[in-house]
Amino acid sequence: MTAGAAGKAPALPRAARRAPLRTRLLRWSPLAPATVLLLLFLAGPIGYCVFIAFTDTQLTGQASASFVGLANFRRAFGDPAFRNAVVLTLVFTVLSSILGQNTLGLALAGLMRRASRPVRSLTGAMVITAWVLPEIVAGFLLYTFFERRGTLNAVLDWLHLPTQNWLFTLPVMAVSFANVWRGTAFSMLIYSAALSAIPPEVTESAEVDGAGGLRRLWHITLPMIRRSIGTNLMLNTLQTLSVFGLIWAMTRGGPGNRSQTLPVFMYDQAFLKSLIGYGTAVALLLLLVGAVFSVVYLRLMREEV
Amino acid sequence: MPLPRHRPPALRRAPRRGLRRRLAADAGLLLVAAAFATPLVWLVLSSLDAGATLRVRLPKTPTLTNFSAVLTDEITFTPMLNSLLICGGATALTVVCAALAAYPLSRFRSRFARPYLLTILFSTCLPVTAVMVPVYGLFVQVNLIDTRYGTALFLAAAQLPFAIWLMKNFMDGVPRALEEAAWTDGASWPQTLLRVILPLMGPGVGVVAIYTFIMMWGNFFVPFMLLLSPEQLPASVSIFNFFGNYGAIAFGELAAFSILYSTPVVLLYVLISRRLGGGFALGGAVKG
Numbered sequence: 285m286t287a288g289a290a291g292k293a294p295a296l297p298r299a300a301r302r303a304p305l306r307t308r309l310l311r312w313s314p315l316a317p318a319t320v321l322l323l324l325f326l327a328g329p330i331g332y333c334v335f336i337a338f339t340d341t342q343l344t345g346q347a348s349a350s351f352v353g354l355a356n357f358r359r360a361f362g363d364p365a366f367r368n369a370v371v372l373t374l375v376f377t378v379l380s381s382i383l384g385q386n387t388l389g390l391a392l393a394g395l396m397r398r399a400s401r402p403v404r405s406l407t408g409a410m411v412i413t414a415w416v417l418p419e420i421v422a423g424f425l426l427y428t429f430f431e432r433r434g435t436l437n438a439v440l441d442w443l444h445l446p447t448q449n450w451l452f453t454l455p456v457m458a459v460s461f462a463n464v465w466r467g468t469a470f471s472m473l474i475y476s477a478a479l480s481a482i483p484p485e486v487t488e489s490a491e492v493d494g495a496g497g498l499r500r501l502w503h504i505t506l507p508m509i510r511r512s513i514g515t516n517l518m519l520n521t522l523q524t525l526s527v528f529g530l531i532w533a534m535t536r537g538g539p540g541n542r543s544q545t546l547p548v549f550m551y552d553q554a555f556l557k558s559l560i561g562y563g564t565a566v567a568l569l570l571l572l573v574g575a576v577f578s579v580v581y582l583r584l585m586r587e588e589v
Numbered sequence: 590m591p592l593p594r595h596r597p598p599a600l601r602r603a604p605r606r607g608l609r610r611r612l613a614a615d616a617g618l619l620l621v622a623a624a625f626a627t628p629l630v631w632l633v634l635s636s637l638d639a640g641a642t643l644r645v646r647l648p649k650t651p652t653l654t655n656f657s658a659v660l661t662d663e664i665t666f667t668p669m670l671n672s673l674l675i676c677g678g679a680t681a682l683t684v685v686c687a688a689l690a691a692y693p694l695s696r697f698r699s700r701f702a703r704p705y706l707l708t709i710l711f712s713t714c715l716p717v718t719a720v721m722v723p724v725y726g727l728f729v730q731v732n733l734i735d736t737r738y739g740t741a742l743f744l745a746a747a748q749l750p751f752a753i754w755l756m757k758n759f760m761d762g763v764p765r766a767l768e769e770a771a772w773t774d775g776a777s778w779p780q781t782l783l784r785v786i787l788p789l790m791g792p793g794v795g796v797v798a799i800y801t802f803i804m805m806w807g808n809f810f811v812p813f814m815l816l817l818s819p820e821q822l823p824a825s826v827s828i829f830n831f832f833g834n835y836g837a838i839a840f841g842e843l844a845a846f847s848i849l850y851s852t853p854v855v856l857l858y859v860l861i862s863r864r865l866g867g868g869f870a871l872g873g874a875v876k877g
Contacts, residue, residue, distance in 0.1 A: 311697055311778070315705070318690035318749055321682075325746030326712060326720070333723040341726070392621060398614035407622040414625055416858045418807035420825050421847045425628035428643045428840070435627055438644040465625060519714070526716030529809035529825075547718045554722045563722050570719040578714035582707060 356565035369549035384464035389471020415469030423533025455543035478512035641841035759793030
């Protein structure tokens, strides 16, 4: 391969096709290590996942596994515990990602544009610290916050409001709240960037025309940042779908299975009940939901590219 | 011009309305900040409180006994060293692979470059949690289970798609003129990449490395599934040792350990957030 020829190639797509095979192979060889790693440890397991989900593999006695077709999936849809996990995952995702992180993130980003500088930095620092902390530390902190003898009840007591054992009475609310605490920073940052990209004249002229705050938000701000909203909702939802450590640290899916979202249910079936085949079928369903969201996200992106 | 006639009343009213609005915004933000701060305040106060409980309270006499109690080989140093080995190794592998992969993707064109990039972007979105059960099965069969390097390999692969995407975006920002000059001088692509491009995008490589490290350091599920022996566990999993005797958790020590475990990533984040600026370029990178 001559270095000079390679130097001209990048700008011209046609030149790349004209280059000899050896040159092309050499040129693309740096992709190899990453591709091998991705195939072995990511694509491989996903393929294996598809295979195992159709077998009755158990943790004990791998050799005896046989092909069972759609039995695992039929079983899942007939299993009240699975349906419970689906419903809880939906509740968890809608409450914490779509309503919680997304709305609070937008509100914070909007308020920050008006607030004074020290307040802005202080709030930003708190919200971002909650985001940067390791998942398990966040889970543990929110556990102490919601625990029967924890801070929330202390505050309620001080205000003479009724207290309760939150992790027992409202476990999904507690873990959703925890996810909001942990994940809002991402939305806040995305929306801050989006809002600062709106030209000030647009808002000003609407103001001069007498549009109130809510109308400005609905008719001007939201339409102008709709792409960021789409991206943010997509990424938040995907993130929330795979939350495990936070819930595990706070409730372990309990009490009973009242905060057992799909990842926790999958872990429970595959490892605590040793039903690898069944657990993998659940994982595959989770993966499919994720894949659908990813495709929608790619569509959103493609418009942009 | 009609405009100036409308201006004066608006100007007179603006400051007062602006002030009221600012006060309202400040009040709202302070309320949220207080709610977000409460668990963090608990963490700091409890770590300094020998008799820490589950609720926020000022320690009677602040002490460092919790810290000295957890600063032992078994509780802190071994897990932190494990975290460092696993995450450090995996980060190095991710950054090297991502830099190599980003190079042709950023510099050359081909029919499969775009599908490759879209596949990468697609896999950044997949819930990795879902893959863990088959990964466990796979690791048992190829004898990678309960090994730190096996865990590091998987962490590297899981973080790789986003790292490639980020790295490619940073590399696209490096102008081509200089490397074309290097090519004319007869430099090969590894030389060009190592001597010209990577030095020019040094801060970008730093951001990718630090971000990758932060994500791995906080990861709980992967080592939780793939590592079994206590002496190999990283800090993200060993923290569960504190929960061992339920009901008799030493909250002060747990808080002290949490602070020790969290400090590196918080510091590293501060380091890259300067670089990324207030607008948060990672958000921009995610959006392409």
